């Protein structure tokens with residue numbers, strides 16, 4: 001049984017925290033509710049005391065005693081700012097400063113409040129400190145506005161809390177950088193050269209790493225699927241964006257997984273405006289892009305694990321993947337055959353060969369989430385060897 005401090009702050013979603021409290025108690029945890037005065041306008045502290053089965057006359061300093069996990073759900077913009085800056089003007093903020101265990105935060109606010117640079121900076125500060133953010137989700141807010149700001153569902157927050165509490169795996173607290181999707185290289189203002197990658201494999205890896213306790217940054221190149229809630233999302237639509245962010249953010253990462261299909265070539269010149277249709281042929285010159293994986297391999301630091309993906313077609317794919325593993329300085333290469341329509345690009349399933357120094361093994365066709373789990377098991381083993 002773990003001791004969980006459950007912070008509830010002043011948003012409409014406060015009522016949903018009742019269900020979260022119930023789930024935590026049902027899972028056998030000792031829950032200490034910390035309801036802010038702002039939240040008491042929506043729910044009563046009494047309700048949470050009852051749900052948490054706290055005895056009357058409970059120790060008023062209980063919030064300052066050792067706890068394994070602090071969950072703040074919903075977390076208002078106000079409390080997010082307090083957590084980022086270390087204010088201690090109510091029992092929850094005070095507890096957060098005194099707390100030394102894991103912290104999980106489920107923000108909930110108006111989409112414009114969430115998008116404000118001040119809130120973005122506060123969320124980034126917390127993530128840098130290792131705080132796990134779940135959500136917010138996209139959808140309609142209580143006031144009928146559409147956008148990102150809704151609190152994640154209680155069962156999702158509960159799952160994340162459980163993972164943090166049980167997380168003893170080597171990815172706990174590790175910084176994992178994952179790229180996903182396919183880059184698009186502009187030809188003119190509206191056209192691009194791209195590929196069919198949906199981002200499913202990279203998203204499954206990011207979600208899997210997060211579930212294992214990692215602090216995940218996802219470099220997203222035109223994803224066709226939603227990014228997992230709670231990961232730090234960085235949009236990298238072109239190969240140049242992805243190169244810049246991967247090299248910049250890779251410095252801090254313990255694990256880098258380059259699952260995105262990054263263009264090998266881009267138009268040498270992109271027109272600023274849309275080229276009007278005419279009878280003339282349009283001849284393109286394509287120039288090679290930087291090999292991001294090789295560049296990461298050159299700059300990697302001691303103990304950093306580097307995983308590359310090889311999207312190959314045909315029988316010679318394995319040969320080429322072996323050669324890439326040796327040349328690019330990666331610890332692990334994931335080879336997938338993109339000539340098949342049932343696996344690889346834009347498919348729900350994959351079948352891969354994992355290549356590491358001296359070992360090769362094929363992982364049978366399975367949903368990408370399961371393939372991601374096998375890859376992450378390998379990463380964990382490499383970290384332990386490291």
Ligand SMILES: Cc1cc2nc3c(=O)[nH]c(=O)nc-3n(C[C@H](O)[C@H](O)[C@H](O)COP(=O)(O)O)c2cc1C
Pocket residue numbers: 008009010011012013036037038039075076077078079090108109110113
């Ligand atoms: C009806 C109503 C709904 C609100 N909903 C939210 C919300 O969802 N998210 C948020 O950040 N603030 C919301 N606020 C504003 C907060 O309640 C306010 O910033 C308060 O100071 C938060 O205090 P706390 O963070 O200590 O709980 C709402 C205010 C009102 C009156």
